[in-house]
Amino acid sequence: MPQHDCPIHRNATLEAALCPAPSEVSQMTTLDYLEKLLAFDTTSAHPNADLIAWMQAQLVAMGAKVQIIENAKGSKANLFATIGPGDRGGVMLSGHTDVVPVAGQIWTVPAFAMTRKDGKVYGRGSADMKGFVAAMLSAAKKASGQNLRTPLHLALSYDEEIGCIGVRSMIDMLSAAPHLPLMCVVGEPTGLAVATGHKGKMAARARFTGRAGHSALAPFAVNALYLANDFITILRDVQADLQASGGQDADYDVPYTTLHVGRISGGGALNIVPHHCELDFEIRNLAQDDPQEILQRLKRAAQQIADTARTDAPEASVEIEVFNTYPGLDTPPGAAVVGFVKSLTGANGSYKVAYGTEGGLFNQRLGVPTVVCGPGDMAQGHKPDEFVSESQLTACDVMLSNLVVRLVEGV
Structure with a gap:
């Protein structure tokens, strides 16, 4: 694995956590990643810079090429990471790092910490959508130890909850890139069903x-x-x-x-x-x-x-x-991306979701075929005691492990 120096971070108190030892990276599981992610209060009104810095350090330690796209104030940032060859399209996993507020809600567990109980993982953003982001990191770790013929891309954005605002600067960056992703999977909670559209x-x-x-x-x-x-x-x-x-x-x-x-x-x-x-x-x-x-x-x-x-x-x-x-997303049911993601999950059908995602922007502005597929249920999001089931996280790990196998074979 290539060696990289740990990047400089603004918050000195986070340095130990932000510069992981190789042994620490190798031992992290999706639940470990999720525990770290839930501890960051990334409500849309707050900065996400510390979370992005932590994720950057994890991915750099895996050997990923990481690009950070900051907002004008430097308080928020998108992250785009690539593992594998950089001279071809690849598959992009997309998620957002911000969460909705907890003010005025009555929680029985800490909102910004991970609580495991009865097969469920509680915490703000566990379903929407840090569970998938944690699984993205696990997939990146698996991919980093493989000789990929097709690259894996991770796209993490800010301020999705208030109108898909942050991702637009990342799309501007990608529009100038020599190679666009072949397809995109937005990991909003769908119960791992394949969603082809939203309004x-x-x-x-x-x-x-x-x-x-x-x-x-x-x-x-x-x-x-x-x-x-x-x-x-x-x-x-x-x-x-x-x-x-x-x-x-x-x-x-x-x-x-x-x-x-x-x-x-x-x-x-x-x-x-x-x-x-x-x-x-x-x-x-x-x-x-x-x-x-x-x-x-x-x-x-x-x-x-x-x-x-x-x-x-x-x-x-x-x-x-x-x-x-x-814009909305309206991917044809017969599109290659739909069949590809179904082959990873074992799903037969597809449907459309009520909520919006950055998927419509990736499709409209970049022409990247996109579906929505992630662990959990949006019915659990945006409410007190938000949770995602451990079984859904396990199933998501299986889906993304299947993806890594396909990337080794060459999509």
């Missing part, structure tokens, strides 16, 4: 401006909350129309494009007619429905709301701003 997402903010006034003279003012309510009515009407006559895909639990309002704020005192209100809404679209067309439909309706309000208050307005978007 796209557009997140937008609508701002409503009316005219303030005394509540005793409310008819002489323009209530911005009422403007927002009119817009919500439009959203619900469009949703009903899409449900009735929009695209349909029975592979999804909700087989049509959905619209949703997730946040609204406005007003300051009961005796004042509020002049400002804003709400956040999203569009989760099927591949056959164009989110831009839906957005334009909403903008036209918003303009009509504003025009009506201007008869009483010329300053009234409705403004809509898109602040995040990512």
Whole structure:
């Protein structure tokens, strides 16, 4: 195995943990890796630099070529690692390092530590999706001791939970690379079933401006909350129309494009007619429905709301701003990547998942065929006492061990 110096890390107190001895690396199991990963509080609002530094040290000790892509502040980073020959495509395993918050949740076990009980592994991110990340490290260790004909790539990103933000800079890096991966497996929890698609997402903010006034003279003012309510009515009407006559895909639990309002704020005192209100809404679209067309439909309706309000208050307005978007994934069931991953898991069928992933970006921006397949159940994610079963982690290790065998043979 090639020898590498341990990289310099910002947090000196982590140096001992971040510079593993070869014997330590050889003894680590997926559960050992997961225990380390769960101890890092990588809630999206926090940095992930320490976790990335730890993973970098582990992978460098295995002989991997590691590239770090930092954000502008240096507080967060993506990691891209390669084991095997660098002059050909390879198979890419992708996961995210951030987790959702635990604030306001009631946990019976420590959120940022590993607890093993009754065949389950508890901790924030155990299912979504540090369990798969731990299995990625185990697979990398297995691959590092083999003479791979096809390389293994590991792609770890930040801020996936808030809109697949971090992975975009890694995609920019890969787009300039001489060789793209042949295929990608995103390890979000699917119970190790092979998922071929997910909906796209557009997140937008609508701002409503009316005219303030005394509540005793409310008819002489323009209530911005009422403007927002009119817009919500439009959203619900469009949703009903899409449900009735929009695209349909029975592979999804909700087989049509959905619209949703997730946040609204406005007003300051009961005796004042509020002049400002804003709400956040999203569009989760099927591949056959164009989110831009839906957005334009909403903008036209918003303009009509504003025009009506201007008869009483010329300053009234409705403004809509898109602040995040990512494409859906719609890999054909007959694609080579689908058959390949099925051969690793022994699965027969495929399905589509309700949540979004970076897979749509890898496919749309790089043209890399992608599926979603990982241990655990998303029903356990984002909630107190999140867990993944040990049996799922074992099955994932088997899947990725099968992958390493195929990489030795040459994909």
